Amino acid sequence: MQFSDYLDDIARATGFLSRLPMPARHFEGHDGSLARASGMFPAAGLIIGLCPALVVLILSTFDANAALTAVLSLAVLVGVTGALHEDGLADAADAFGARGGREHMLEIMKDSRIGTYGVLALLISFALRGLALTIILSVIGGWSTCLVLLAVAAASRGAMVWHWNTLPPARHNGVAASVGAPEESARTLALASGAILFVALITLTSGLLTAILSLALMAAAAIQWTAVVRAKLNGHTGDTIGATQQITETVCLTALALLL
Known part of the structure; x- marks a missing residue:
């Protein structure tokens, strides 16, 4: 691959x-497939994570309240992603929380309405992330919290690719199926780059042991979630992929807050 190919993949993944x-030049003649570009999900995570990181940096420079800074940074993150992953978490929670078989769960995921389980999942996720970021910001400061946000954004999107590649499509007419499954090389690149970026950035802020422990907990969460999805659906959907990002991000930020 040429350097321009990597730039194309980063732009497509971020888009x-x-x-x-x-x-627009990065999308000219492209068929919409993410089979190769998914390897750049961690790099796209860095670009996405820059937005809430800048909010933290600016507000912490003016000694703004840590809790308010954390919530505002998450609000910016939701705006940047269009709540793409939060939607996946809510739909997956509604489907898995409801009684019924595989087809019933898939139908619930297709429903644009949100139910009780979805609301609770979003509330718990946002509360844990907001509280964890407040603690992290209070303990290590603005600059280091920026690096934490970048690290988690990269690694959690690497976890998405692993989940996506590990399971077959649960249905063949969904968004995830339409853009193609990640290639083996893309999965390897996403996992390696996500892990390296995470360990490097967290080591700078909190030390190597904290980096390794929090990464291990993130990996355990991704593995357990994937096992649940396999048992329930025997395949992934766009919602379960998005939920993977939310679950691993929430677990990692909570772990870091506890470990600091």
């Missing part, structure tokens, strides 16, 4: 995962 505008 898929967020609402950030990407130059």
Whole structure:
């Protein structure tokens, strides 16, 4: 691959995962497949994570309240991604929380309405992330919290690719199926780059042991979630992929807050 191919993949991955505008030249003649571009999900995560990181940096420079800074940074993150992953978490929670078989759960995921389980999942996820970021910001400061946000954004999107590649499609007419499953090389690249970026950035802020422990907990969460999805659906959907990002991000931020 040429350097321009990597730039194309980063732009395509970022465009898929967020609402950030990407130059049109990176999409000319492209068929919409993410089979190769999914390997750049961690890099796209860095770009997406820059937005809430800048909010933290600016507000912490003016000694703004840590809790308010944390909530505002999460609000910006939701705006940048268009709540793409939160939607997946809510739909997956509604489907798995309801009684019924595989087809019933898939039907619930297709329903645009949100139920009790989805609301609770979003509330718990947002509360844990907001509280964890407040603690992290209070303990290590603005600059280091920026690096934490970048690290978690990269690694959690690497986890998405692993989940996506590990399971077959639960249905063949969904968004995840339409853009193609990640290639083996893309999965390897996403996992390796996500893990390396995470360990490097967290080591700078909190030490190597904290980085390894929090990464291990993130991996355990991704593995357990994937096992649940396999048992329930025997395959992934766009919602379960998005939920993977939310679950691993929430677990990792909570772990870091506890470990600091």
